[in-house]
Amino acid sequence: MPEPNVVSWTSLMAGYVVAGQAGLALGMYVKMLETSVKPNDFTVSTVVKACSILAELEAGKKIHAHAEVMGYGTDLVVCSSLVCMYGYCNDVNGARSVFDSMDHRNIVTWTSMIAAYAQNGRGSEALEVFRLFNSMVRVRANDFMLASVISACSSLGKLVAGRASHGAVIRGGHEVNDVVTSTLVDMYGKSGCFDYSWKIFKRIPNPSVVEYTSIIVGASKYGLGKLSIELFEEMVERGVNPNDVTFVGVLHGCSHSGLVDEGLGFLNSMLEKHGVEPEAKHYTCVVDMYCRVGRLDEAHKLAKSIHVENPAEGALLWGTLLSASRLHGRVDIAQEASRRLIESNQQVAGAYVTLSNACASTGEWEIAHGLRSQMKQAGVVKDPGCSWVEIRDSTFVFHAGDLSFERGEDVLRLLRELEGRMKERGYAGGSLGLVFFEVEQEAKEEIVSLHSERLALAFALIVIPKGITIRVMKNLRMCKDCHEAFKAISGIVERDFIVRDVNRFHHFRDGSCSCGDFW
DNA sequence: TTAGGGTTAG
16 A cells, blocks of 8 residues: 555554454554554554553553553543553553543443453452442443453352352343353352352353363362363363363362372373473473372472473462472472572462471471571561351351351360361361460460361351251362261261352362371 | 453462
């Protein structure tokens, strides 16, 4: 074209974006600025989208500034694209400030804001914006918005809100939308209702890779490793190609069900059979797999050989090994793992605490105390974790060892009783977290170091009236045996409430029982 | 010629 105009330039950039060449779209924008053709609002929205895809925050900010100067700072579409861009680049506050600055918003703007929160692990704020949308806007949420809302519910384990959103999906006729169904499969799986997940999944005529992956991840988290392998095989047979996330899902399943050989088989088949290059996250699953069956040295050897792309990836890898070494009393490996975490400035507080606990568990009290002092001196503070349980509309939060809540005494009494009965039946002591320490040579003092999850569970057992079905996750950091014993003793058959941990779905972590057994 | 959604290991 002898004289491309603004529409020609913008079309070309939009074409690059569609074709997955967002970098080239940005390059074209730079070229365009060298000509006499001025960008318009359409151009700006397009390049902002390119920045979103590339997660290029700095470029995005420059374009944002430029847009303000050119007078597009109040345009609805430009602003919506900016909200989305800041969200994709993990600058949620940036997204919110654009959102707040807008005089007019439409459903796309609202959805972008909700998604920005949901994608950045800020589910409660996502739901808060959704509530605001419902109170301010007379338009009904559509499939795009509901997908983000349901995703926020699953990250929070909010089954009540998730069910309500499912209702909105049905009323709006969005059940056929595959993005929506995959969020539902995921949400029910993460909220303790695998049977619902399964029902929804089974009704999908031709599940996509994401829908298959969601159900595989769900099965894996439930300790149904064999089922997750069967689902994987079924999807391959049906010609659906697994992706990197799918492999994380099956490897996770193998790891949590003690299927080491099967897991290694999957790792080795990834590239050859399925064209998916194994990454650090896949090797991390395998490290976890070795750890759960007590093969710490192999896990350690593998961890050392893995190339990590960034500190966060390394933190996941070494954090896995660190907690397993603590559980197995391998102070040597724990020391190396925590050193690596601290040096890379990742989860520093957690690394100190876990190493200190590892030393304490092998009786090296002086080192354990020394590490705590070091933390104090360095001003490193560990945020206490918590668990919570939703009963009807209320949420009850619990912290480890803290009994200062209503009916705290009753909870302690119940746990003592259950613990006593488990011991009578020959299960290892400490399985409910009541630990006895030698204090001052002779006196034995009971120190309550109850896990927050168990407080939440016991509280629910007391508060939920008899006659209501109680369902318990295969969880609570118990091995299979202790879990079965606990279920039998406490008379729990099924569950109707869920105990949540702040570290997302901690309680699914079977295989790491405090009795020390692995399976 | 423009903006929005899903699955991921400790």
